[in-house]
Amino acid sequence: EVQLVESGGGLVKPGGSLRLSCAASGFTFSSYSMNWVRQAPGKGLEWVSSISSSSSYIYYADSVKGRFTISRDNAKNSLYLQMNSLRAEDTAVYYCARDDRWGNYFDYWGQGTLVTVSS
Amino acid sequence: QAVLTQPSSLSASPGASASLTCTLRSGINVGTYRIYWYQQKPGSPPQYLLRYKSDSDKQQGSGVPSRFSGSKDASANAGILLISGLQSEDEADYYCMIWHSSARVFGGGTKLTVL
Numbered sequence: 001e002v003q004l005v006e007s008g009g010g011l012v013k014p015g016g017s018l019r020l021s022c023a024a025s026g027f028t029f030s031s032y033s034m035n036w037v038r039q040a041p042g043k044g045l046e047w048v049s050s051i052s053s054s055s056s057y058i059y060y061a062d063s064v065k066g067r068f069t070i071s072r073d074n075a076k077n078s079l080y081l082q083m084n085s086l087r088a089e090d091t092a093v094y095y096c097a098r099d100d101r102w103g104n105y106f107d108y109w110g111q112g113t114l115v116t117v118s119s
Numbered sequence: 120q121a122v123l124t125q126p127s128s129l130s131a132s133p134g135a136s137a138s139l140t141c142t143l144r145s146g147i148n149v150g151t152y153r154i155y156w157y158q159q160k161p162g163s164p165p166q167y168l169l170r171y172k173s174d175s176d177k178q179q180g181s182g183v184p185s186r187f188s189g190s191k192d193a194s195a196n197a198g199i200l201l202i203s204g205l206q207s208e209d210e211a212d213y214y215c216m217i218w219h220s221s222a223r224v225f226g227g228g229t230k231l232t233v234l
Contacts, residue, residue, distance in 0.1 A: 035223075037223075044212075044225060044227045044228040045157070045159075045165060045214050045216075046225060047222065047224070047225065050223070059221055059222060061222060062222075095165075097164075104153070104170065105155045105167050105170060105216075106165070106167060107167055107180075107181075109165060109166075111164060
């Protein structure tokens with residue numbers, strides 16, 4: 001069974017940093033592109049970043065470019081999101097999501113981890 | 120102007136059909152895009168429903184009932200998610216998504232109420 005479990009969320013002050021993790025199991029992690037998608041409280045979905053299976057291709061939404069860094073460790077079956085210079089508008093539930101084998105859509109999602117940026 | 124625009128809410132009766140629209144910004148031609156649809160229920164992550172570009176390029180998500188289908192309205196420059204035979208369990212938020220300029224872009228979502 002495919003499982004994605006996020007961790008690392010919490011309360012952080014504006015300008016601060018946080019590192020999210022996503023532990024994957026139930027599939028060959030190194031064969032799939034992975035993503036972070038966020039959802040502000042009561043709002044819609046926003047794609048944040050994507051990383052290819054071998055980390056060769058990395059993409060970011062304009063809203064986080066230069067502040068967030070996505071990475072993965074295929075030996076540990078883990079996905080990461082390093083978030084720096086956090087702003088109030090980064091407050092959201094952050095989901096880890098797997099791409100389908102052709103990289104078209106998100107076929108599995110974690111339950112999410114809440115990041116709150118507030119003084 | 121947002122890349123994808125969805126009506127914020129829609130209501131329909133059980134057993135009826137609901138047509139959820141996803142309008143692409145002017146200058147972005149719906150005919151060239153695959154449109155992906157997701158369903159999200161309160162307290163849960165989204166779930167993939169289907170993809171539609173044309174009748175020859177479409178895909179149903181695993182386990183998704185056939186009463187969920189996709190189409191397009193080229194005159195309105197919009198993708199459409201059609202849900203027939205509405206059931207109470209279809210009450211949820213629905214999001215469309217496209218690939219645009221190497222980024223995934225979501226619409227703002229439509230809250231579907233079945234009453």
